[in-house]
Amino acid sequence: MQELTPMMQQYMEIKQRVKDCILFFRLGDFYEMFFDDAIIASKELEIALTARDCGNNEKAPMCGVPYHSAHSYIAKLIEKGYKVAICEQVEDPKLAKGVVKREITRIITPGTFIDENFSKANNFICCVARVESDFALTFVDISTGEMYACLIENDIQKMINEISKYAPSEILISHLDNELYEVIRENYNSFVQRIEFIEIDRCYDLIDKQMQITNINDKVALSVGNLLNYLVDTQKISFNYIKKFEFYRVQNYLQIDLSTKRNLELTESIIARSKKNSLFGILDQAKTSMGSRLIKKWLERPLIDVVEINRRLDAVEELYNNFPLLMQIEGLLEGIYDIERLSSKFAYKSINAKDLLSLKKSIEVLPRLKELLGEFKSPLLKELYNELDTLEDVYSLIDSSINEDAPVGLKEGGIIKDGFNDHVDRLRNISKNSKELLIQYEEKERNLTGIKNLKIGYNKVFGYYIEVTKSNYSLVPERYIRKQTLANAERYVTEELKKLEDEIINAEQKLVELEYELFCQIRDKIESQIERIQKTASCIAIIDALCSFAHIAIDNRYTKPIVYLGDRIYIKNGRHPVVEKMIGYSNFVPNDTELDNDQNRVLIITGPNMAGKSTYMRQVALIVIMAQMGCFVPAEEAQIGIVDKIFSRIGASDDISSGQSTFMVEMSEVANILKNATPKSLIIFDEVGRGTSTYDGLSIAWAVLEFVADKSKIGAKTLFATHYHELTELEEKISGVKNYRVDVKEEGKNIIFLRKIVRGGCDSSYGIHVARLAGIPEEVLQRAEQILKKLEEADINRKEAKRLRKEIKREFTEQIEFFSYKKDEIIEKIENLDILNITPIQALNILSELKHEIIKAKERQLL
C-alpha cells in the first residue's frame, strides 16, 4: 500500500488538532481545504470543488481561496457559525531545502473575528464562570483591547441582563456546566463555546503575566484567567494591548433591566430594531467611533455617583457655553481615526503603512486639541487636558519614516520615506538610476587610474566589467582582477564593481525586504508605546462624548439638570427626546412631573387610548437616565434625586420563542419588579393586568399598586397608567397616591387630544372615539356604542347590588350587637346567601326578610 504524500501527512496531523474547525491550509498563494472541510466550504462559499491526489491512490476533495482575499471568505464562514483554523507556512532556515514547516497561527471564532473595516459594532467575548451560585463575568472587546469584569451574586436574571448589555458574539463557559449552557442557550443567539476551564493557579499566573491587575477575588480571577487562556490558545498573539481592565460593581451604576432597556428603546427602536429613533440615536453625535462606543457604554451604565455625574454635567455645560470652542474641538475630532481599534491591529501584527498614516493624522491634531482644552476650567475638562498625551514622539517617528502615499501591501516597497535610512536611499537610488551610477563609477575609475578610454561593459558570463585597451595596461592598478583577455584589450572586475552590480541587480528585491524590515521595527517601536496610545484614545473618547452631549443640548434646547442625593424628581415642561424629534419640537406638548417618596409616590395616570400616557411615563424615565449619564435633559427645568434602578412593565410583549404567553411574560416582569425594586427605584407600569380577564386584571393591578405604594413593602416612585378607572379610588385610600389624567376635549363624536397631564382621574376610555379616528366603519362603531350602553347599564346594576350587599352587612352588624337569640341561625342564613348572583330586587326582599327576623328575635329577647 502506498503512503500519503508528506504534505498530506502534515495536513492530516494538523487537522487532528483542530477537528472542530475548517482548516485553511496554506499552500503558496492559496489556502486549501480538504475532505469534509472542502465539501462544506465549497457549498457555503460557492466555490468549485476539485480533487487532490493523496499519494495513496486516493483522491481528496479539495477547494481553495486566494490568500489575499481570504478574509471575506473567512467572514462568510464565521457568519454561518463555523470556526476556522489558519495554518501558515513558517520559515525555518534550519529545515532542509524543500521541506516546509506549517503551524496553526490562529483560530477564528465569531468572537475573535475582527472585521477588517471595523464595521462590526463590537467584538466582545464573554467568559462566564459560575462558582456556587455566583457568576463572575469577564468581557473583552478584542478589537479595542478593553476588558471588564464583574461579579453577580446569586441572581441568574441579573447575569443574563449584564451579558446582554455587551451583546457578545461569543460566550465561553465551562464544558462541565450543562445547566448554565441551557440558560445561556435559552437567552442568547451568541456562539457558545464550552471550554475546559484551567485551574485557578494558572489563571493567576496568566493574569500576572498579561496584566497588572490586583484586588480581584478567586471567582473573578477564574473568569478573567480562562478568558485570557482562551485568547492565548486561539489567537496566538501577544496581548499587551489588553491593558484596559476594569472591575466594576453592577450596583454602582443605575440598573436597567433588559425589558426596560427594550421598552424605553434605549439603544435600538422596537420597530426598526436600529439605532435610529432610539435614545442612543439622539445622544450619539460623536465625531469618532471611540466617542460613539463610549456614549453607548454610558447609556448602558448610567451613574449613581452624584459627584461623578456633576463632573460630567459641569464639563458639558462649559462646552455648551463656549460654542465657538466646541465647534473647533469637533472639527479636530472629525479628523481622528479609530485609534482604539488601530491599537489592536498591532497585537495581530496586521497593521499596515496606511494604518500608521491614519494614526499620524490622528495624532497631528492633538497639540491643538490640548491647547483648546486648556481654555476650560471645569474639573473633568482640566483633568482631560492634563491626561491627554499628544504623542509627539510617535508622530515624528511615523512622519519621518512612512511615505505619504505608501501602499497597503507591505511587500510592495514604497513604504519608507526618502532620507529616513541611508541604505534605503541608496538602494532606491540604485534601482532608479543604475545607468547613471555606472557612468559615475566609470568616470571615477578614469580619474583614479588616468586611463582616459576606460569603459564599463556587460556580458552574460561575468556581468559588469572594466575594459582597458592594450596601450594602457601599465596603468591598471593592482586591485583590478583580470577576467578576460581580448586581442586589443583586457577585461577586469573590481570588488566595488561587483558590489555595485550586486546592488543593481538585486536592488528592487533588497529594497522591498529592507523596507519591510524597517517597517516592522517602526511598528514594534510604536507598539511599545501602546499603553500611552490607548490612554490618549480613552481621553479622546471622553472629550468626544462630552462634546456630543453639549452639541445635542444646543440643537434640541436641553437644560442642565440638578442631580442630587435627594428623593424628589421634579421636571418642568419635560419632553420625550425621541418623540419630539419625530413630530417636531413645536408640536410636542411638554408636561410637568412631581415625584417623591412621600406625598407624590405613586401617580395613577388615566386617559383615553392614544392620549399620550406611555409617552409621558417613558419621558420621565428617559430624563432620569439622561441626567444620570451626565447629559442635559429635554425640559425647562429638572431636579433629579438619584435613582438606583429603573423598571418598566409596558405593553404586551409576547415571548413566543420561549413559549410563554403574553400574560405569563407580563406577570414574570411584574414579579421581577416587586422582588427587586427599592424605595430609590423608579417604576413604570403601563396597563398592568390587561392581559387577562377584567376582574382578575383589576384585582392584580390593585394589589400590585398597593404593594409598591406601601412604604413597608417597597414605597418606590411609581408611574401607573391604567384603563381601570376603579384604581383612582386608591387616591382616597393610600397616602402618597395621586391621580392624573391626560386631558382631552370632546367635540360631538370626536375627541381632541390635548396631551396635557392634569390632576384628577378620567372616567372614560374614549375607546370608540379612538376607533373612529382609526377609520373603523361607522356601522361597527354604532354597534359598539349599543353594546357599550348595555354593558354600562349592567354595570350600574352590578354597582347597585354591591351597594345593597354592603347595606345588608352594615345593618346586620348594627343589629347583632343587641341580641343573642337565634344569632347563629341568622349568621348562617346570611353566609349562605348567593350574594353575587342576586338582583337588586331579590336583595331588597332578603333584606326585609332579615330585618323581619331580627325584629322578631329582638322582641323574643326582650320578653
Ligand SMILES: Nc1ncnc2c1ncn2[C@@H]1O[C@H](COP(=O)(O)OP(=O)(O)OP(=O)(O)O)[C@@H](O)[C@H]1O
Ligand atoms: N406630549 C405629547 N405631545 C405631542 N404628541 C404626543 C405627546 N404624547 C404623545 N403624543 C403622540 O401621541 C401618540 C400616542 O401616545 P401614547 O402611545 O403615549 O398614548 P397612550 O395614552 O399610551 O395610548 P394607549 O393607551 O393606546 O397605549 C404618540 O405616538 C405621539 O405621537
